[in-house]
Amino acid sequence: MTIPTLVIGDKNLSSWSLRPWLALRAFGVDFEELRLPLDTPEFRARIGEFSPTGKVPALLHDGVAVWESLAILEYINETFLDGRGWPRERAPRAQARAIAAEMHAGFAALRRELPLNLQRRGAPATPGPEAVRDIARVQQLWRDARARFGKGGPFLFGGFGLADAMYAPVALRFVVYGVALSGEAQAYVEAITALPAVIEWRAAAEAERERG
Ligand SMILES: N[C@@H](CCC(=O)N[C@@H](CS)C(=O)NCC(=O)O)C(=O)O
Structure with missing residues (x-):
């Protein structure tokens, strides 16, 4: 099968890029990476070749963008994973898709107030009331998935899956902004940060010099 190319932004800053990158890497799918640092002349000159929204990530594979x-x-799941990116059973699969959609569509205050910056150092952030609500909801949905379906491993539905790929950047925001978490949420964050693919991404993010 042809190897896909994933177009991403800076590893330090681009939380949306991390999601599919992590899915490919953690599931051992071979891929090429094209990194276009955000907000640069190179990004503006080239992104239109790959993405009609002018945003990353974009995946190019076999004539499909x-x-x-x-x-x-979803494309990765059906093309490279034979469906195993989501839980096999109907109920956890439905819940995994629902919380992935919730992440994709929501948590605006959390994203606005605590934007991903893996090079961030310094004092814990003090999120405002809307971001505090988002943080509580994230912890609640993690707790619920883990309690109902997480018995087989440390991730939301046991073994690593696409719902974890969606929430990994949130886990990293909690780390870099020093967000105080429940014991269960902290344990989940530690499972995410211990993933070899996450360690690899963070090391590359630390090494980036564009800005940060
Ligand atoms: N809803 C999109 C969001 C993508 C997005 O906002 N990407 C940011 C980087 S994390 C971007 O490309 N920003 C560049 C720009 O807006 O010029 C997705 O899920 O992929």
Whole structure:
């Protein structure tokens, strides 16, 4: 099968890029990476070749171009994973898709107030009331997935899956902004940060010099 190319932004800053990158890497799918640092002349000159929205990520494969992170995850799931990106059973699969969609569509205050910046150092952030509500909802949906379906491993539905790929950037925001979490949420964040693919992404993000 042809190897896909994933077009991404800076690893330090681009949380949407991390989601499909992590899905490909954690499931061991071979892919090429094309990194276009955000907000640069290179990005503006080239992104239109790959993405009709002018945003990353975009996946190019066998004459198909896919944009929007959740649609890319679905493409990865059906083209490279034979469906195993989502839980096999109907109930957890429905819940995994629902929380992935919730992430894709929501948590605007959390994203606005705590934008991904993996090079961030410094004091814990003090999120405003809307972001605090988002943080509580994230922890609630993590707790619910883990309690109902997470018995087989440390991730939301046991083993690593696409719902985890959607929430990994949130877990990393909680780390870099020093967000105080429940014990269960903290344990989940630690499972995410221990993934070899996440360690690889963070090391590359640390090494980026564009800005940060
Ligand atoms: N809904 C999109 C969001 C993509 C997005 O906002 N990407 C940002 C980087 S994380 C971007 O490309 N920004 C560049 C720009 O808007 O010029 C998705 O899920 O892929």
